[in-house]
Amino acid sequence: MSSPAVHVAGLERVFPARRGPGVTALAGVDLDVAPGEFVSLIGPSGCGKSTLLRLIADLDTPTAGTLEVFGKTARQARRDQDYGIAFQQAGLLPWLTVTGNIELPLTLHKIGRRERQTKVAELLELIGLTDFAGSYPDQLSGGMQQRVAIARALAESPRLLLMDEPFGALDEMTRERMQNELVRICAETRAAVVFVTHSIPEAVFLSDRVVVMSPRPGRIVDVVDVALRPGERDEALREDATFFAGVARVREALHGTSVPSARGVEHR
Amino acid sequence: MSGVPAARTLGAPLVFGLAFLGLWQLLVVALAIDPFIVPAPSAIAGQLLDHLDTVTAGALRTGANALVGLVVGAVIGVVGALLANAVPVLDSLAAPVVAALSVMPIVALAPVLYTMYGADVDTARQLVAALAVLIPIYVNTLRGLRQVRPVHRDLMRAYAATPRQQQLAVTLPTAAPYVFTGLRVASSLAVISALVAEYFGGPVGGLGKSITSAAASSNYPLAWAYVVGSILLGLAFYVVALALESGLTRHRRP
Ligand SMILES: Nc1ncnc2c1ncn2[C@@H]1O[C@H](COP(=O)(O)OP(=O)(O)OP(=O)(O)O)[C@@H](O)[C@H]1O
Numbered sequence: 001m002s003s004p005a006v007h008v009a010g011l012e013r014v015f016p017a018r019r020g021p022g023v024t025a026l027a028g029v030d031l032d033v034a035p036g037e038f039v040s041l042i043g044p045s046g047c048g049k050s051t052l053l054r055l056i057a058d059l060d061t062p063t064a065g066t067l068e069v070f071g072k073t074a075r076q077a078r079r080d081q082d083y084g085i086a087f088q089q090a091g092l093l094p095w096l097t098v099t100g101n102i103e104l105p106l107t108l109h110k111i112g113r114r115e116r117q118t119k120v121a122e123l124l125e126l127i128g129l130t131d132f133a134g135s136y137p138d139q140l141s142g143g144m145q146q147r148v149a150i151a152r153a154l155a156e157s158p159r160l161l162l163m164d165e166p167f168g169a170l171d172e173m174t175r176e177r178m179q180n181e182l183v184r185i186c187a188e189t190r191a192a193v194v195f196v197t198h199s200i201p202e203a204v205f206l207s208d209r210v211v212v213m214s215p216r217p218g219r220i221v222d223v224v225d226v227a228l229r230p231g232e233r234d235e236a237l238r239e240d241a242t243f244f245a246g247v248a249r250v251r252e253a254l255h256g257t258s259v260p261s262a263r264g265v266e267h268r
Numbered sequence: 269m270s271g272v273p274a275a276r277t278l279g280a281p282l283v284f285g286l287a288f289l290g291l292w293q294l295l296v297v298a299l300a301i302d303p304f305i306v307p308a309p310s311a312i313a314g315q316l317l318d319h320l321d322t323v324t325a326g327a328l329r330t331g332a333n334a335l336v337g338l339v340v341g342a343v344i345g346v347v348g349a350l351l352a353n354a355v356p357v358l359d360s361l362a363a364p365v366v367a368a369l370s371v372m373p374i375v376a377l378a379p380v381l382y383t384m385y386g387a388d389v390d391t392a393r394q395l396v397a398a399l400a401v402l403i404p405i406y407v408n409t410l411r412g413l414r415q416v417r418p419v420h421r422d423l424m425r426a427y428a429a430t431p432r433q434q435q436l437a438v439t440l441p442t443a444a445p446y447v448f449t450g451l452r453v454a455s456s457l458a459v460i461s462a463l464v465a466e467y468f469g470g471p472v473g474g475l476g477k478s479i480t481s482a483a484a485s486s487n488y489p490l491a492w493a494y495v496v497g498s499i500l501l502g503l504a505f506y507v508v509a510l511a512l513e514s515g516l517t518r519h520r521r522p
Pocket residue numbers: 015023024025044045046047048049050051052088218
């Protein structure tokens with residue numbers, strides 16, 4: 001069998017403090033994400049979801065533990081451009097147009113003009129911003145900016161997508177549309193996804209497995225297998241009993257942790 | 269800038285300026301004030317029209333010195349800031365020099381520079397202008413280079429961008445508005461410094477020299493005409509720098 005997209009064992013990240021023992025953002029985290037698998041991280045604010053994602057992306061280094069991406073070190077995987085990433089903030093370059101922002105990774109990696117144009121047109125269509133191709137980020141709403149950031153993450157059709165609350169700033173309508181699109185993209189590209197969210201229904205709708213985390217120290221308290229067959233994730237699922245069962249199980253797992261820690265999670 | 273706010277930003281000072289000139293003219297005539305105290309605007313305007321060719325020539329001479337100084341100072345300032353940003357040791361080495369230069373009245377160097385480079389060339393004036401603009405441009409550029417947002421730095425790292433790519437794609441565009449702000453501040457400084465440096469010697473022909481010689485021969489309205497020329501020259505530099513700044517950095521600040 002091929003190596004997992006992400007392999008994490010005994011992962012720990014302690015942020016040193018000037019005085020005192022420091023902040024243990026993550027402790028003893030074990031997680032495997034198979035190629036093509038969709039895994040959501042859910043948990044209250046400050047439980048280390050972003051930290052875990054940054055470690056996988058090699059934007060930060062663990063203080064202990066093993067971390068492999070496609071069987072390589074995280075550093076090598078980053079060098080090989082094995083993942084695409086969308087941050088909690090859109091992080092667009094304000095001096096580039098929407099087109100310039102989406103094609104930024106392609107430009108940096110010296111992809112030809114013709115190929116870039118085709119790709120950008122396709123992605124603009126996907127995020128529904130074709131009419132805004134020449135606009136600058138300061139002319140877009142927060143939700144539109146976030147969609148551009150998602151398109152940028154998808155630009156190189158990565159095998160692994162790391163997404164930190166990418167739909168947090170979107171209205172409910174756009175959010176559901178983007179969720180459906182994400183399901184479609186993942187089915188098409190067979191990309192593995194590590195997806196951070198605060199929304200239980202979103203996690204259940206999108207994921208093969210939902211990883212429930214708790215804070216101080218950040219650790220995994222439960223992994224809920226949603227176990228929906230591929231092709232089942234369509235609009236009908238949102239009304240389906242399996243879906244509600246999944247939501248209930250994730251909610252239980254979250255509340256199974258101490259009650260105050262369940263704060264900061266949206267129950268919608 | 270759209271039409272209406274532009275009319276408002278330009279209109280108000282224009283009305284104020286015209287009212288001010290009218291009042292000035294009225295007072296000088298009504299109180300019969302001597303021209304060596306303050307000449308009437310009409311007298312100054314008359315001299316300005318009569319000597320339009322020498323005022324223009326003077327403005328071109330001083331303007332050329334200011335421009336050479338501005339360009340040289342800006343290039344050194346920007347390159348220096350890039351180096352200081354890349355090599356932290358250079359930054360700490362430069363800090364005391366920068367602090368000393370920023371409190372020093374640069375024109376005070378003019379007499380020394382005239383003796384060094386000879387009083388028959390414009391080099392000393394250009395150097396004074398260059399030194400005057402160096403510090404604001406250096407300081408602003410260095411600040412700009414340090415404004416890169418963490419999320420942009422993460423993004424470049426995620427794309428495994430080379431240091432050079434990061435510099436071109438993120439660092440320089442982030443710094444650009446700050447460089448242009450420095451340039452706008454420096455543009456007026458360059459004109460003032462080049463002009464005042466002429467008071468301390470050097471060849472004739474610039475606006476500064478013309479002001480002193482007209483005043484020395486008691487032709488006060490003419491001296492004032494040259495002052496008006498200086499103001500227009502400074503304004504021209506400032507407006508060009510401002511246009512560059514707002515034109516090139518329109519979408520820079522999110
Ligand atoms: N650079 C840092 N320096 C020090 N402490 C940090 C740093 N980054 C994160 N932390 C700490 O690590 C913990 C986890 O932070 P993290 O950003 O991963 O949480 P999160 O689960 O993403 O929260 P949210 O849902 O609010 O985004 C927090 O207690 C935070 O204070």
